[in-house]
Amino acid sequence: MLRKDGKSTKLKNMLGSSESFWSSDTIPDQSGSNIPLVRTDRTSIYNPRTSHRVSFTNDIPYFHRIDKHNEEKVCEYERKASELTLPVSYNLKKLFQRVIPFSRWFSRYRVKAWFIGDLLSGISVGLLTIPLSLAFAVCGGQPPIHGLYTSLVSTVLYCLLGTTKHLSYGASAFTSLLIANGISHNETHEVDSDSGCIPTCSRELHVTTLTFVSGIVLISMGAFHLSFIRIYISEHVMNGFRAGTALHLFTILLTLILGIDPPIHHGSLSLVYKCKVIIENIHETHTASVITGLATLALLMPFKVINSLYSRHLIPIEFVAIAASIWLSFWLELESSHNLRLINDYPFTLPKPVLPSFSLIPVVAKDAVAVALVTFAVSISLGRENSKKHNETYHPHQETIVLGSCDLLLSFLGTFAASGVWEQTVVQEKTWGQTQAAGLIAAILCLTALLCAENLLPLVPKAVLGAVLIANLGCYLEFFWKYCFACKKNKYEVWAGIITFAAVCILDIDIGLGVGVLFSILLTLHRLQRPSNAIFGHIPNTENYADLSVEKTAKEIVGIKIIKTFDSIYYGNIDFLLSWIKLKVNSYLQSGNLGSDNELYSEEDKYHMLLESTQFLELDEHALRRINHTALYRRKISKQTADVHTVILDCGSVSFVDDEGVCALIYLSEQYQRMGVSFIIASCSSTVLKSLQERGYFKSTSQSFAFRSIHDAVLYALQQAAERNQSPQGSEYIPEANGETLTECDTVEIKADPNISTNTGLCHVEGGVSNSHQRTGVKSRNQRIIEYETAL
Incomplete structure (x- = not known):
């Protein structure tokens, strides 16, 4: 039904005052609502703004149902309807004023002011x-x-x-x-x-x-x-x-x-x-x-x-x-x-x-x-x-x-x-x-x-x-x-x-x-080929993440590397991006999982990784960092076991990804998979997710999920790390107050779908239950709290 407010009244006055137009000229849609149908057999229409009745030069298209979700469509339709009903003299006047701006400002000139x-x-x-x-x-x-x-x-x-x-x-x-x-x-x-x-x-x-x-x-x-x-x-x-x-x-x-x-x-x-x-x-x-x-x-x-x-x-x-x-x-x-x-x-x-x-x-x-x-x-x-x-x-x-x-x-x-x-x-x-x-x-x-x-x-x-x-x-x-x-x-x-x-x-x-x-x-091209990247850390007691070099309160989560790229991923900068990730991340990988160094690193890369291997995470011993309100295994982590098990790529600032960029991400995911490291993409826009899906990224890699935010990806990575270790020695299980825990059945296959609402942590969930149950489960997982303790 049409709303009886100023917007619909204005539209009604513009298109005419025929009662049949608003009552009988409607068609039902799939939801059962009636959509008004603008008559295309009317030969003329009255525009009160110009006081002219002008013949149609072309058919007016169908109009969508007016409700609170279609405000932009209403404004666009009003503009098009107004253009169709303007007299020829009015259009010529606007054209003349645009070609000769003197006629516009001279006619409105305020002498006293x-x-x-x-x-x-x-x-x-x-x-x-x-x-x-x-x-x-x-x-x-x-x-x-x-x-x-x-x-x-x-x-x-x-x-x-x-x-x-x-x-x-x-x-x-x-x-x-x-x-x-x-x-x-x-x-x-x-x-x-x-x-x-x-x-x-x-x-x-x-x-x-x-x-x-x-x-x-x-x-x-x-x-x-x-x-x-x-x-x-x-x-x-x-x-x-x-x-x-x-x-x-x-x-x-x-x-x-x-x-x-x-x-x-x-x-x-x-x-x-x-x-x-x-x-x-x-x-x-x-x-x-x-x-x-x-x-x-x-x-x-x-x-x-x-x-x-x-x-x-x-x-x-x-x-x-x-x-x-x-x-x-x-x-x-x-x-x-x-x-x-x-x-x-x-x-x-x-x-x-x-x-x-x-x-x-x-x-x-x-x-x-x-x-x-x-x-x-x-x-x-x-x-x-x-x-x-x-x-x-x-x-x-x-x-x-x-x-x-x-x-x-x-x-x-x-x-x-x-x-x-x-x-x-x-x-x-x-x-x-x-x-x-x-x-x-x-x-x-x-x-x-x-x-x-x-x-x-x-x-x-x-x-x-x-x-x-x-x-x-x-x-x-x-x-x-x-x-x-x-x-x-x-x-x-x-x-x-x-x-x-x-x-x-x-x-x-x-x-x-x-x-x-x-x-x-040339300077601009040089800057585009060397995008700005950063390693992000978690801000305690929040769900926010910031650059470690800028935000001093941010702490890096042990075992997880969060990488933020501030430019699009395309053929011009993929080489620099891959080299930067190798330099910043691979030095923390377990030596047993590196495989053949000659396939991944040059001598210069190995030298830089050797220098960075002496730098350890500065984390408070016996400190609990609350990320959310759920349960996780609390483990004692030493220097020897403080290795990266998950790499998260934050694509929140990425506007597009081309074919070579997708191939580079697939290559990166496969290399980390051989090392036993999970590679996760998070905070992708709908355009980037669509590009990844159309170019077969989720079919070519073992990682078939993408997250709406970094925090959701971190929760998933910590949960997967806990499940892989299955209550290891020296760890203590902390149940949640309401008794709800992360079980194996909660981890279902995720598939990127940009059409899903951004309120969910995962883009799309495939399972045996209905979509509403799936989204509820995802949302409950997003609201859980994880406590972790790290030591040098």
């Missing part, structure tokens, strides 16, 4: 974007106005299509360095003779074509959902990459502050050549440029510290420095009087729309792919970091398409590629930015700077731009003080960052990032 924060954030980001865009363009060998144009177009486009409210796009250090690298690779290439281009036109055409190809690559990655490769780019690799990029950028900025114009090298060992050229041309240092750069740094650094302490109220000191330098250059005529180098050697006219040269696509393809992959890694890493911090939903595939769309549009406008900008994103996050409206306000400021570009921007000194970028390299150098001195946390992560940093410094930023990602993947 969000506008002030967005206004302050937009002004702060815009005033920072203007000097950074100029500086990044100069570092990439591009006209400074192209940097502003790139930031303006990419910011507006991301506000319309982006899914993260704190991410800021524009000209960045990564794209400027990669564009400069691409130009140096192709500057000797001849352009078509009929195009009539001069060398400057040839350089712009190369940049335009490179940006075009980069956009095509990014859009293809997003369309084919290749953005999944982001999972292989760890945070530590990106921090090492940023630190190496900062070092490359610092050498270029140093030439701007020194006022020298040496040839810039790109490619492998470019950082070494840059430092060599700077040292060789140090005698050409321009005094006015050095003084201007140092004065700008002296102005910027104290305010950068203040901004880091008071993040809610940032002072746009970079824009103040640019404005002050423009005013001083104009008032004091620094270029003519002191020969101070300005950025007026570049044209300050707006770039004209151009078409990429398809004949240059094979030439720039390699550099374009590098630009696409690096900007993808930077932007996706930055967006993922912000979405986690603010608990937002992040869509990497759409973000990749948005990034490619920015590059594609910028290529037709004659500028270079864009990416996520760390400095601007940090400022937008700290200054109360609520939505992407802050980006629109920043774009308005960039547009204002473009309108004033022809008269004011040529007066900016290059040394000031270099000092502005050097003052903002702090976020790039985060790797050094956050990870290089954190070796105690995780040495693998630190090594991934260090190798990426070294590769970027030596090989260049594009190849260095690839080397860092590859090294990180």
Whole structure:
């Protein structure tokens, strides 16, 4: 029968109010209950949420009986029924909002709550974007106005299509360095003779074509959902990459502050050549440029510290420095009087729309792919970091398409590629930015700077731009003080960052990032091949077990080795797992049961077992350790007889077992069987039990049982040990208070069945009695208490 509560009422209102639907349209199931049958002959249905009566496009499936065990099915059915009854206009609206997120947040924009924060954030980001865009363009060998144009177009486009409210796009250090690298690779290439281009036109055409190809690559990655490769780019690799990029950028900025114009090298060992050229041309240092750069740094650094302490109220000191330098250059005529180098050697006219040269696509393809992959890694890493911090939903595939769309549009406008900008994103996050409206306000400021570009921007000194970028390299150098001195946390992560940093410094930023990602993947494979294992012991007076090396109160049960593996058992780590078990367990086996050592151990294994054979269990003499409330033989165990009779493998952390893993477990069980040692598997998930059963583990071994917990396996092992010794000399039989004991008829054949409830200790019991009696017997055995006494 249907429940008369809110859930059934809601479902009834959604599917219609016909009484025949709830009374007569039912079918009986095996238990005799009536299951409501959703009519498939109805042509339409009314949805009160949208006030529309919509025709069915396909049949609604049968619905299961509603009771307390089917809450998830009810919710799923409601969702499917709601989707079937939504009008076409509603679906198109949702699709439009998903493709263009601007329509979603703009329609819900709360002016009173969000506008002030967005206004302050937009002004702060815009005033920072203007000097950074100029500086990044100069570092990439591009006209400074192209940097502003790139930031303006990419910011507006991301506000319309982006899914993260704190991410800021524009000209960045990564794209400027990669564009400069691409130009140096192709500057000797001849352009078509009929195009009539001069060398400057040839350089712009190369940049335009490179940006075009980069956009095509990014859009293809997003369309084919290749953005999944982001999972292989760890945070530590990106921090090492940023630190190496900062070092490359610092050498270029140093030439701007020194006022020298040496040839810039790109490619492998470019950082070494840059430092060599700077040292060789140090005698050409321009005094006015050095003084201007140092004065700008002296102005910027104290305010950068203040901004880091008071993040809610940032002072746009970079824009103040640019404005002050423009005013001083104009008032004091620094270029003519002191020969101070300005950025007026570049044209300050707006770039004209151009078409990429398809004949240059094979030439720039390699550099374009590098630009696409690096900007993808930077932007996706930055967006993922912000979405986690603010608990937002992040869509990497759409973000990749948005990034490619920015590059594609910028290529037709004659500028270079864009990416996520760390400095601007940090400022937008700290200054109360609520939505992407802050980006629109920043774009308005960039547009204002473009309108004033022809008269004011040529007066900016290059040394000031270099000092502005050097003052903002702090976020790039985060790797050094956050990870290089954190070796105690995780040495693998630190090594991934260090190798990426070294590769970027030596090989260049594009190849260095690839080397860092590859090294990180190899580290992950290495860790997967060497799973973490531990020997567990029993915590007295409880049914819990813990790692002996971590939990000091845990005691190892004499004769039983409990092994815990913290990874899946598959072809990649079975060799290491078998070697580790041999090393930790076989040294405690009775020498008479070892058989031929040459079949199982190498010389190294025997050496390690010889060392561990001198270590004995530290157990209290004459101490009773209570595990449960039943009976067991209490024996006096000496050093000579303290041998392992049972090995328990705890598979609680194992997610899957493949064919080779099952074969390895069968091999291990057979080897221990020859030694007279029982091998038991415990705490297996239903997936692991199903894999073991399908691959014939329980048919191929003498052990045909698996336990739901370690404690059940320990009880069984102690019982079997007691039955094998049949009241030995020096032992005393302790009956239980109610007279119930573990008899031989209680030990029946066990078979793994993942469908049995987890309340039972054994997975499945086969015997002459019914299932209910079997489960009761198992449960009573689980509740028994075992007392044991051990002595050194």
